[in-house]
Structure formats: structure tokens, C-alpha cells
Amino acid sequence: xxxxxxxxxxxxxxxxxxxxxxxxxxxxxxxxxxxxxxxxxxxxxxxxxxxxxxxxxxxxxxxxxxxxxxxxxxxxxxxxxxxxxxxxxxxxxxxxxx
Amino acid sequence: xxxxxxxxxxxxxxxxxxxxxxxxxxxxxxxxxxxxxxxxxxxxxxxxxxxxxxxxxxxxxxxxxxxxxxxxxxxxxxxxxxxxxxxxxxxxxxxxxxxxxxxxxxxxxxxxxxxxxxxxxxxxxxxxxxxxxxxxxxxxxxxxxxxxxxxxxxxxxxxxxxxxxxxxxxxxxxxxxxxxxxxxxxxxxxxxxxxxxxxxxxxxxxxxxxxxxxxxxxxxxxxxxxxxxxxxxxxxxxxxxxxxxxxxxxxxxxxxxxxxxxxxxxxxxxxxxxxxxxxxxxxxxxxxxxxxxxxxxxxxxxxxxxxxxxxxxxxxxxxxxxxxxxxxxxx
Numbered sequence: 162x163x164x165x166x167x168x169x170x171x172x173x174x175x176x177x178x179x180x181x182x183x184x185x186x187x188x189x190x191x192x193x194x195x196x197x198x199x200x201x202x203x204x205x206x207x208x209x210x211x212x213x214x215x216x217x218x219x220x221x222x223x224x225x226x227x228x229x230x231x232x233x234x235x236x237x238x239x240x241x242x243x244x245x246x247x248x249x250x251x252x253x254x255x256x257x258x259x
Numbered sequence: 260x261x262x263x264x265x266x267x268x269x270x271x272x273x274x275x276x277x278x279x280x281x282x283x284x285x286x287x288x289x290x291x292x293x294x295x296x297x298x299x300x301x302x303x304x305x306x307x308x309x310x311x312x313x314x315x316x317x318x319x320x321x322x323x324x325x326x327x328x329x330x331x332x333x334x335x336x337x338x339x340x341x342x343x344x345x346x347x348x349x350x351x352x353x354x355x356x357x358x359x360x361x362x363x364x365x366x367x368x369x370x371x372x373x374x375x376x377x378x379x380x381x382x383x384x385x386x387x388x389x390x391x392x393x394x395x396x397x398x399x400x401x402x403x404x405x406x407x408x409x410x411x412x413x414x415x416x417x418x419x420x421x422x423x424x425x426x427x428x429x430x431x432x433x434x435x436x437x438x439x440x441x442x443x444x445x446x447x448x449x450x451x452x453x454x455x456x457x458x459x460x461x462x463x464x465x466x467x468x469x470x471x472x473x474x475x476x477x478x479x480x481x482x483x484x485x486x487x488x489x490x491x492x493x494x495x496x497x498x499x500x501x502x503x504x505x506x507x508x509x510x511x512x513x514x515x516x517x518x519x520x521x522x523x524x525x526x527x528x529x530x531x532x533x534x535x536x537x538x539x540x541x542x543x544x545x546x547x548x549x550x551x552x553x554x555x556x557x558x559x560x561x562x563x564x565x566x567x568x569x570x571x572x573x574x575x576x577x578x579x580x581x582x583x584x585x586x587x588x589x590x
Contacts, residue, residue: 233472233475236468236471237468240464244464
């Protein structure tokens with residue numbers, strides 16, 4: 162019961178971060194502030210979701226797998242954000258083909 | 260709870276249709292590719308909801324991941340080729356709208372016309388109606404599940420999907436492997452490989468992350484391959500994961516990777532098909548039929564074929580990404 166309540170609370174908190182990050186991605190004016198909103202919010206949001214799901218795991222193996230997922234997404238997200246920011250810094254904002 | 264799941268399914272369906280439509284309607288190629296990758300990920304979710312995690316894994320790894328990377332690199336090459344053409348011939352006259360090839364050009368770049376809307380809509384409605392009618396009158400059947408379950412003990416593996424793919428219907432899987440190899444031969448026959456016009460990111464972040472991610476990808480790939488005998492997984496998914504690691508390496512260091520040696524590369528590329536064919540021919544000689552195994556040998560043979568197939572698929576995906584046969588071996 163306590164585990165289920167904690168899961169629901171943590172998942173909802175995580176979803177708030179995801180919603181905030183998505184709103185930032187859609188509303189912010191330039192690449193850097195969008196990246197700022199997206200990566201920070203997604204990292205913390207996913208962390209909360211993973212933490213919430215850990216209370217539903219069936220054993221330590223599942224908990225470690227969830228932790229691994231979060232760490233991998235952290236590494237990949239950080240690198241992707243860095244590369245987008247660096248590309249924008251050296252080449253300017255992305256231009257579409259149209 | 261059930262109502263919530265139905266709601267989730269409906270949202271997912273709407274998302275899939277919406278993303279597919281945006282992808283097809285987009286005039287910006289880059290946006291279309293990104294939407295295609297999103298479409299693949301949503302489709303993987305749909306496979307999960309249909310309780311087909313094997314196909315979900317394959318869709319996410321191959322359909323969204325590798326195909327997305329292939330499309331992106333194609334777009335990059337296309338852009339550099341177009342830029343070369345433009346700088347080579349700066350004074351191209353604008354195309355004559357009534358010239359002899361006007362119809363051909365119109366096929367490639369049709370202007371948005373309102374009068375095509377009604378025929379297109381009615382065509383879509385007719386085809387959709389026919390599909391719905393055909394599906395409506397499907398007789399309800401349990402499929403082949405009972406047959407597969409009844410024969411699991413002689414298949415050599417514990418996972419029904421792997422049993423079907425590598426034992427009961429090994430012929431299909433063999434042809435799938437052969438198609439990957441033929442696709443690569445097609446790409447190689449088009450010409451020698453030129454360097455990807457990618458711009459490697461300066462700085463230590465990307466190489467550092469790759470040092471972290473590539474070992475994890477190798478362990479994950481081998482795990483997915485090994486898990487295939489009793490859980491969702493198998494050669495195609497594992498090959499896609501390993502291939503993705505290779506593509507990341509190629510992308511991060513396009514100029515510094517050593518040239519692949521010709522003979523081992525070709526041996527690795529053909530290992531899956533060749534081994535599968537050898538085992539199949541042996542089955543034919545030994546009296547189990549083409550691609551049949553003796554029951555006691557089923558597990559080791561399936562494992563052997565899966566390992567070789569994983570290696571071949573991973574190498575073929577990277578080679579397709581690099582495109583063109585390796586430079587300097589015309590022997």
C-alpha cells in the first residue's frame with residue numbers, strides 16, 4: 162500500500178517535470194534555453210519515474226536494471242544536448258530546407 | 260483500469276496516424292526523417308501493447324534506430340551532392356513549365372492542387388472500406404499457437420518465437436538473412452565507399468561517452484542474443500544493437516577508423532548465411548530435410564547460427580551505413 166502510494170506520487174511528480182520540459186521545448190525562444198528546459202526536466206523527470214517504478218520491482222535485479230536505464234539516458238541525453246549546443250555555437254541556428 | 264488502457268491505446272493510435280500523416284505531408288526532408296523515427300518508436304509501443312515484445316525490440320532497434328540513421332546519412336550525402344552540382348553549374352536555366360519533360364517533373368514534385376483532394380479521398384475511402392470488410396469477415400481462429408506449444412519440447416529452445424524463427428520456420432529466417440546480405444551487395448555494386456560528409460564534434464564529450472556506451476552496447480547485444488533462447492530477443496535485435504554501436508563509432512571518428520581488412524570483413528558478412536546454408540544442407544543429407552536438425556542437436560546448432568547471424572547482421576548494418584565497398588580492395 163505504502164509502496165503503491167509512493168509510486169503514484171513519484172510518477173506524478175515525474176510527469177510534472179516532463180510536462181514542464183515539453184512546454185519549455187515548445188515555448189522557449191532559442192536553442193540554448195530549449196535545451197536547458199528539455200534536458201534538465203527530462204533527467205529529473207525520468208529519475209523520478211524510475212524511482213517510482215523501483216517500488217514495483219520484483220527483485221534487486223529489476224531495480225538495478227531500472228537504475229541502469231536512468232544512468233544510460235543521463236549519459237546519452239547529456240551528450241546529445243552538448244552536441245546540439247556546440248553545433249549551434251559554431252554554425253548558428255538550424256536552418257530548414259524550405 | 261481497463262478503461263484507462265483503452266484510452267491509452269486510442270491516444271497511441273491517434274499519435275501513430277497523426278505522426279505518419281505529418282511525416283508524409285512534410286516538405287522538409289529533415290523533419291520527415293525525424294518524424295519517421297518518432298513513428299517507429301510509437302509503433303514499437305504499439306507492438307508492446309499487442310504483447311509482441313520481440314517485434315517491439317526489432318522495430319525500435321532496426322525500424323526506428325538504424326533506418327533513421329540510414330535516412331539521415333542519405334540526406335546528408337544528398338545535400339552535399341546537391342551543393343556540389345549547384346556550385347558546378349551556377350547558371351542552370353529554370354525548368355520550362357511546358358517542356359517535353361514537364362509531366363515527368365510534375366510526377367516528382369506535384370504542386371498542391373485542390374482538385375486532387377476528392378479523388379484521393381474517395382480512393383482512400385474505397386480501399387479502407389475494402390480492408391475493413393475483409394477483416395470483418397475473418398473467421399476467428401486460435402492461430403498456430405497450440406501447434407507450436409505442442410512441439411516446443413523438440414525445438415531445442417524455450418522461447419516460442421525463437422523456436423518458430425530458427426526451427427519450425429527456419430526457411431523464412433534464412434531468406435531474411437540472405438536479403439540483408441543482398442542489400443549490402445547491391446550497395447557495394449553501386450560503387451566504392453567515399454567518406455561520410457559528417458562533421459565530427461570537437462571536444463572530449465562524445466569520445467568519452469562512446470567509451471562508456473560502446474562496451475555497454477556490446478554487453479547488451481550479447482545478452483539479448485543469449486536471452487533469445489528463453490525470452491524476447493535474438494539475432495536480429497542483438498545485431499541491430501551491435502550495429503548501432505558500430506555506427507556510433509563510425510559517426511564519431513569518420514576519418515580515424517582503420518580500414519576494415521577485406522577478407523575477414525567478407526567472411527564475417529557472409530558467416531550467417533553460409534553457416535545457415537551449411538547446417539541446412541547437412542540436415543538434407545542426414546535425412547531431417549533442408550534446414551532441419553536432429554532433436555538432440557537443435558540447441559547447439561541454433562545457438563551457433565544465431566551467433567553467426569548476429570555478427571553478420573551487425574557488420575552488414577554498419578557497412579550499409581558506410582555505403583559502398585571498402586576503398587582499395589578491387590582484387
